[in-house]
Amino acid sequence: MLNPKEIQDRLERLLPMVQKPGRYTGGELNQIVKNWDTGLTTVAMVFPDIYDLGMSNLGLAILYDLVNQREDALAERAYAPWIDMESALREHQIPLFSLETKHALVEFDIVAFSLPYETLYTTALNILDLSGIPIFADQRGPQHPLVIAGGHSTFNPEPMHAFIDAFVIGEGEDVIQEIIDVHQAWRRSRSDRGQLLRNLAKLWGVYIPALYEAHYHDDGTISHMERLDPAAPLPVVKRIVAQLPPPTTDFIVPYIDTVHNRVPVEIMRGCTRGCRFCQAGMITRPVRERPVDEIVDAIEIALEKTGFEEVGLLSLSSSDYTHILDLVRAVSERFEGRHLSISLPSLRIESFSVELMEALQTTRRSGFTLAPEAATERMREIINKPVSTQQLLETAHEIYSHGYTTIKLYFMIGHPSETIEDVQAIANLCKAVLAEGRKVMGKRAQVNAGVSTFVPKPHTPFQWVPCDTREQILAKQALLKRALRGQGLKLSWNPPEDTLLEAWLSRGDRRMAEVIYQTWKRGARFDAWNEHFRYDLWMEAFAATELDPDFYTHRERPIDETFPWEHISTTLRKKFLAEDYLWSQQGKTRIDCRERCFACGILPGFADLRRMNPGDVWQCPEVKNKRIPVSNLIEIEQI
Ligand code: SF4
Numbered sequence: 001m002l003n004p005k006e007i008q009d010r011l012e013r014l015l016p017m018v019q020k021p022g023r024y025t026g027g028e029l030n031q032i033v034k035n036w037d038t039g040l041t042t043v044a045m046v047f048p049d050i051y052d053l054g055m056s057n058l059g060l061a062i063l064y065d066l067v068n069q070r071e072d073a074l075a076e077r078a079y080a081p082w083i084d085m086e087s088a089l090r091e092h093q094i095p096l097f098s099l100e101t102k103h104a105l106v107e108f109d110i111v112a113f114s115l116p117y118e119t120l121y122t123t124a125l126n127i128l129d130l131s132g133i134p135i136f137a138d139q140r141g142p143q144h145p146l147v148i149a150g151g152h153s154t155f156n157p158e159p160m161h162a163f164i165d166a167f168v169i170g171e172g173e174d175v176i177q178e179i180i181d182v183h184q185a186w187r188r189s190r191s192d193r194g195q196l197l198r199n200l201a202k203l204w205g206v207y208i209p210a211l212y213e214a215h216y217h218d219d220g221t222i223s224h225m226e227r228l229d230p231a232a233p234l235p236v237v238k239r240i241v242a243q244l245p246p247p248t249t250d251f252i253v254p255y256i257d258t259v260h261n262r263v264p265v266e267i268m269r270g271c272t273r274g275c276r277f278c279q280a281g282m283i284t285r286p287v288r289e290r291p292v293d294e295i296v297d298a299i300e301i302a303l304e305k306t307g308f309e310e311v312g313l314l315s316l317s318s319s320d321y322t323h324i325l326d327l328v329r330a331v332s333e334r335f336e337g338r339h340l341s342i343s344l345p346s347l348r349i350e351s352f353s354v355e356l357m358e359a360l361q362t363t364r365r366s367g368f369t370l371a372p373e374a375a376t377e378r379m380r381e382i383i384n385k386p387v388s389t390q391q392l393l394e395t396a397h398e399i400y401s402h403g404y405t406t407i408k409l410y411f412m413i414g415h416p417s418e419t420i421e422d423v424q425a426i427a428n429l430c431k432a433v434l435a436e437g438r439k440v441m442g443k444r445a446q447v448n449a450g451v452s453t454f455v456p457k458p459h460t461p462f463q464w465v466p467c468d469t470r471e472q473i474l475a476k477q478a479l480l481k482r483a484l485r486g487q488g489l490k491l492s493w494n495p496p497e498d499t500l501l502e503a504w505l506s507r508g509d510r511r512m513a514e515v516i517y518q519t520w521k522r523g524a525r526f527d528a529w530n531e532h533f534r535y536d537l538w539m540e541a542f543a544a545t546e547l548d549p550d551f552y553t554h555r556e557r558p559i560d561e562t563f564p565w566e567h568i569s570t571t572l573r574k575k576f577l578a579e580d581y582l583w584s585q586q587g588k589t590r591i592d593c594r595e596r597c598f599a600c601g602i603l604p605g606f607a608d609l610r611r612m613n614p615g616d617v618w619q620c621p622e623v624k625n626k627r628i629p630v631s632n633l634i635e636i637e638q639i
Contacts (some may be wrong), residue, residue, distance in 0.1 A: 001132065002094065003300070004102040010094050011102070015308040016046070018085045022050035022256035026077075026099030029253040032303060033065075033100050034074040040638045041073040041180050041187075044098055044145070045107040048115070048124040049528065051079040055252065056260040057315070059151065060114045063176050065248045073180050076100040076108075077252075077363030080123050081130070089130060096130040105131035108145045109183055112176070113164070115151040116469075118505035119498075119528035120302035121160055121518040124149075128163065135517065137165050137210060142193055146183060148199075155238070155283050156458040156565035159505050159512035163207035165197060169568055170205045170238030170283075171269075173245055178203050198231045205239025207568065208232060214510045214564070220551060222509060225567040235569035237605065242613045244269060244288050247298040253306050263341075265295055267327065271316040272593045272619060276374070276384045276584055277412065279457035280316055282577075283570050285602050286610075286620035287320075287594070292327045296334050296616035297414040303340075310341040319356065322616070329361040345369070349387045354398045367448075368399045374418075375425035381587045383415055384461075389429065396433045400440040407433055407447055413476045414454035414468035414499075416584065425449065434488050448490045451480060453499040458565040459508055459572065459578035467503045467553040471497045475512040497535040501527060503553040504538075512552070515541045569603025594619045 002010070017020035034040060036382045045064050047054030054060065060077070067075035076098035081089055089096065095104035105111055111133065114122050125135055133147065140147070149160065150168035157167040168175055171324050179200060179530070184194040211232035215223040227234050247265050256259070270287035270491050271280070281408045297310055313331075315321060331342060342360050347353035349370050357368065372392055374380045380387060396407055411426050437445025455472050456462045473496035484491040504512065518541035519534075526532035557563075559578055566574075576599065580590065590598055597603075603610060603620055610623040 001104055001106065004097070005103040007094055007097050007104065014085075014088045014092060018088055019082060020052075020256055022254070023079065023082065023388075024085065025098070025255070026102075027288070028255055029307075030250055031077075031100055032068045032074070032351055034068070036101065036103065038076075041110070041184055042103070042108045043067050043110045043112055043180070044071060044078050044105050046077050046078045046111060046113050046124075046127060047107070047134065048080050048113060048127055049409040049526070051254070052256070052258045054079040054114075054252050054266070055114070055258040056571070057114055057180050058248075058266065058577060059116070059172065061181040061264075063112070063172055065250050066173060067176060067180070070102070070177070070180070072184070076103070077420070079095045079106055079125055082533075083526075086126070086130065086525075086574065089396075092522050095132050096127055096135050098143055106133050106145065109149050109187075110179070111145045113147070113151075115149050117151075117531075118153045118159075118502055119529070120153075121505060121516050122524040122527055124160070125163060125520040126525045136162055138162075140165070140193065146179075146196065147216065148179065152280060152283065153506065155279070155568055155570065156506055157207055157209065157568065158214070158510045159508040159516060160515035160525070161510050162258055164209065166200050167207040167209070167379045168205055169207055169236055170241065171240050174238045175203060175205050175239050181202045183201070184336075185399070198229060201229070201231045201233065204237065207236040208254070209510075216244050216439070216509075220560040222411075222564055222566070223561065237569045237571060238283065240286075240606065240609070241288075242609045243617050244290050244566055246294055246342055247290065247302075248304060249298050249302040249307070251302060251306050253308070255340045260312065261308060262311075262312050262341075263299060263306060263308050264312045264314055265298055265302070266290070266314045267295055267318065268315045268321050270619075270635045271320070273317055273320065274295070274590045274593060274598075275373070275452055276371075276382075276461040276580060277415065277486065278316075278455070279460050282572055284316065284462050285570070285572070285600065285620075286606070288483045288617060289322055289619070292323050292330050295327060299331065300334065309339065312343045314345065316346055316349065317351070318344045318346050320594075322619075324356060325359070326358055333358060346371070349392050350397050351395055354395065358402060367406040367408055368404040369408040369410065370395065372397075373410065373412050374415055374422065375411060376422050376585065377430040379415055379418065379422050381589050382584045384418060384584065384589050386589045389432075392429070392475055393432060393436055396438040397440065399443055399487045400437040405437075405441065405446055407437065409447060409449050410597045411449060411451045413451055413480075414473065416456075416462060416465045420476070420479065422604070424483065427480055430489060434539075439540055442485065446488050446490070446503050449480075449484060451477070451491065451493045453494060453496065454482045455499060455503045455506060458563065459568075459570050459577070461577045461584060462560075464565065464581055465560060466556045467499070468496075469550075470500060473499060495530070498530075498533065500549070501533070501535070501538060504549055506550045507551075507564075511545070514545045516549060518544050555566060569605070571601045573599075573601035576600045597621050 148166045149164045211229045213226045268289040270284045434447045522537040
């Protein structure tokens with residue numbers, strides 16, 4: 001294995017020959033370099049896509065900062081090399097290395113992948129291979145790093161179960177520290193790798209796939225998940241932090257352009273709107289907010305440390321942050337005259353959103369984004385995003401009246417019970433919004449429609465429904481392409497193959513691991529990139545493994561089917577999700593659960609945490625006694 005100096009020497013010869021060498025040099029402002037000779041626990045934080053994307057991943061930036069605050073540990077970064085660099089690394093036999101000290105990843109104690117979405121999976125395998133780490137977890141020995149992974153896609157970890165030693169289910173801020181503690185104790189104990197895994201299994205939120213076995217019915221559906229070791233919890237309950245810690249302010253400043261060159265600050269976590277298609281809204285409950293002062297102070301410090309000129313105030317639904325007006329005013333006052341660009345994504349469709357953008361005094365007036373997700377009121381009730389068309393058009397009118405020339409409208413096709421009329425309605429609504437713009441600014445008005453395709457995600461009320469077939473998606477997209485032509489209208493969409501891949505990987509069971517492996521072996525990587533995604537390789541891998549891709553995507557699942565992800569608990573009760581699914585079929589909506597708790601399961605699941613953190617730290621009702629205050633909860637009918 002090459003040592004860091006040898007890697008550095010070879011890199012110096014290689015870098016002038018590859019695109020954007022700044023992706024591989026490290027040495028940026030605010031990177032942290034520690035001494036490897038002092039016996040620290042070494043953690044490689046890995047984003048399995050290129051640097052340009054990975055540097056904007058807030059989760060990894062938080063964990064990098066937290067681990068480096070420890071005196072007994074260090075964190076360094078690694079990203080996927082782009083195609084040209086991968087060839088160069090393989091040709092010159094250079095293992096994938098960390099940016100900070102150029103240590104090969106195989107030399108780290110822990111390699112931690114961020115897997116926020118499923119199309120990163122083959123690239124994660126490629127990174128293991130480039131690093132000299134065995135792809136399959138059961139082929140790793142005491143000399144290999146512990147390979148862990150976290151992020152939203154791991155709420156169904158099964159398709160990646162064969163490659164990852166330990167999954168973190170849920171929020172990583174506390175559990176990453178515990179994993180390091182357990183690793184250090186294990187090192188001191190000199191016991192075997194199996195003992196390390198059993199010790200990790202005792203941590204709340206950690207899932208060790210090797211300690212479970214999946215059993216199937218004859219028809220291929222899951223019968224049950226068997227525990228192979230008493231240390232393995234069943235179910236594995238997701239990890240949360242009771243209170244959000246102060247925001248990270250030590251961001252690394254890249255030398256090259258990345259997707260977001262900005263200070264990202266998460267203003268709240270979780271969402272209580274209950275959109276039925278939205279996995280993030282379901283798996284990140286309960287809602288926890290940061291205080292206004294803490295956010296504004298963090299922005300100030302981060303701007304000083306980085307010199308960025310843009311701030312992103314992040315959350316799943318910014319308008320729902322309780323103190324949003326106070327925050328916007330405080331940010332405007334504190335940074336007046338500093339020519340900051342401030343983004344406030346995920347605003348609701350109401351005139352208040354326009355007021356918020358005005359109060360932020362952003363100078364750019366080009367685009368304003370709204371996400372109705374469906375174009376008819378019937379469909380918006382089915383997906384539980386009820387807003388009237390009248391309100392949408394009034395909001396659009398107001399946006400144009402404030403000088404914005406373009407409104408971006410996000411929709412999805414393929415929602416449950418969608419008809420061709422619902423798809424046609426997308427085009428009609430876009431034209432109606434454009435007509436509002438024309439009233440205000442004539443031909444300068446523009447509507448950009450982004451139409452993705454719905455994937456029924458695990459842990460949501462729609463987890464039972466089938467995905468549209470390739471032919472259905474193509475027919476709907478053809479209709480939209482025909483209908484959304486003309487001046488002022490622009491349409492973007494995803495190829496149906498992208499949707500199917502996302503669906504297989506998010507809904508798959510353990511058998512999908514072999515499909516992922518076979519596809520990677522055939523050359524797949526960067527599946528999230530249109531120019532590199534090879535649908536044919538996935539089809540070949542399905543054929544080689546004799547698995548039917550339609551089994552995972554186009555089958556309506558019976559309400560009592562055991563899902564591959566059922567041993568992973570978000571604490572949302574299956575009965576709650578099933579009831580919500582049935583409500584959707586009846587066109588019944590749920591209001592924001594901060595106004596009325598629907599007993600989703602969060603409170604019984606985390607009663608002690610809630611009791612220890614009273615007041616408005618959480619937006620769920622308080623838990624004062626040992627029992628959950630059922631007076632606050634509505635009666636749940638038996639299904
Ligand atoms: S416990 Fe109640 S208030 Fe809290 S997230 Fe669930 S439904 Fe909403």
